[in-house]
Amino acid sequence: MKKLFVAFGMFAILFSFASPAAAQALPNQVLALYPRDTGEITFLDVRSLRNSPNYAEMKTKVLPERFRQLAEWTQYIGVDFDTEVYQLSWAFLPAAEGEQVGMIGIAEGNFPTQEIQRLAREKKLPNSRHAGSLILNLGKNDQGREFVFAFADANTAIFGFRDIAEKILDRRAASGPSLLDNRPLMEVIRPLNGKAPVWIAMDSQFTLLAVKQMLPQISQVAGFETLAARLLSASLQLQLSDGLRGSAALRCQTANDALVVSKLLQAAVTYQASRLNESQPDLARVLSTLRLNQPEDRVELALAISSSELNTLIRNNSLALKF
16 A cells, blocks of 8 residues: 655755744635545645745755646646645545555645636646536546546635545535544544644554654564554644754553553664664754653654754755655
8 A cells, every 4th residue: 555655854844944923724614625534634834834945945855746746737727836825735545455545635725717727728738627616637647547636716726636536526515524524533633733834643544654654664673563553543743933843642542552652663763863874864863862752642752953953954955755
């Protein structure tokens, strides 16, 4: 099962020099567009990103190619991603074994829908309509799934796989079960929403996948698979101040489970820092400052990075992401 996972390091760089600002929230009307079986959701206050004087360099060195392509493509249809999008969120959905994880995102902003339609006709872009909304086809992936950009209204654009986007448009028109009805994940989202400019909420399946992708060596630690099913959820949020402060939490079924997970994570982080010590010493040094705490059934991680350290990481291209 493949998935695009947005790592902690990406957000650290994206918002490393942004000015502190009141955290924006993902509104209920947007949460209600996402499917009930959403397993992970990420929120970004894009306006904070634009406050950075290093924005151009970060886009070149840090933002994944997929995001750069998305920004370039939207400009091609008359949408200036850098000025007309102010909030971004995206979600991943579970998939059966051997199938691709579903992905869908929502951009909130100001979209010149009349101009977009004119350019679509002028440039003869493949397009269609569903539930009254314009859908532009961006092409197909290796598995043959169409990736589309749909404009629900002048303030809401949906991007992702066609089948999921069309279901969102149907739910928008006629209501129906949504992420708001996913009680376990909403219990993770509510304490985060509006409290930080960047946050991620994950259910048990995506928590396990995220831990494995960020710390691949942890799967080799004896006993980890036994505890895998006992991971209930995870969250991550970033606060902007002088530099950056990030915190994450993994919730387990019992305090004893959390104690074991904490020890396994500490061992994996120590190993990763040691492995990177020669090839990427600055990144290794940042990893070595990660602090773990284990209150009851939770494992909490905290990281504080100064502006000078983040400058060094950007300059050395230590946190460039490729997915």
